[in-house]
Amino acid sequence: EAQVTQNPRYLITVTGKKLTVTCSQNMNHEYMSWYRQDPGLGLRQIYYSMNVEVTDKGDVPEGYKVSRKEKRNFPLILESPSPNQTSLYFCASSSGQGRATNEKLFFGSGTQLSVL
């Protein structure tokens, strides 16, 4: 089954304790991205990756890191989490390869992060 898998689904941590949210897709997609969803603000893009070893900042990259060492994996790293990073995070991948006719985002189930 084609899917984007995020782990964990829920995470509670404390300020400053490094954490990683994993994301993996089994569709051989080149494009992957991370979003955070906050009430009243919708989805905002954190980082995206066009291919292995190619990453770029989205609209709200501060406080986050990503890596793309393999095509299927795109982990989101919070080196020193702060309470304002408490949010619902979604990973997504796309089949479009830059062609709008094929473009469609496949989303993971989300990770609810609470930073105390």
Place this chain on the structure above:
Amino acid sequence: AQSVSQHNHHVILSEAASLELGCNYSYGGTVNLFWYVQYPGQHLQLLLKYFSGDPLVKGIKGFEAEFIKSKFSFNLRKPSVQWSDTAEYFCAVFSSGTYKYIFGTGTRLKVLA
């Protein structure tokens, strides 16, 4: 700057009522427009999209949207909503040049049985 506006943040309707959710965008390039839906407790999924051709596009579950270039709008419609349409709806613009998505703030729809 590129932006997407969804003016209705919360909408409450009774079953069988008609639905129209507004979406306006500000974007200078070729427009690719999407509506994604997030049912309670689920991840986002594609409802419909417009990239060229017929400005009236049809999606899943009886939804449709009309691209009106002169109004920079891509409103979502459904003639008769069902309780199962209760969800959050997101409009988005996609740039095939920069491969960037911009999402609106979302509209929470509640349909009363």
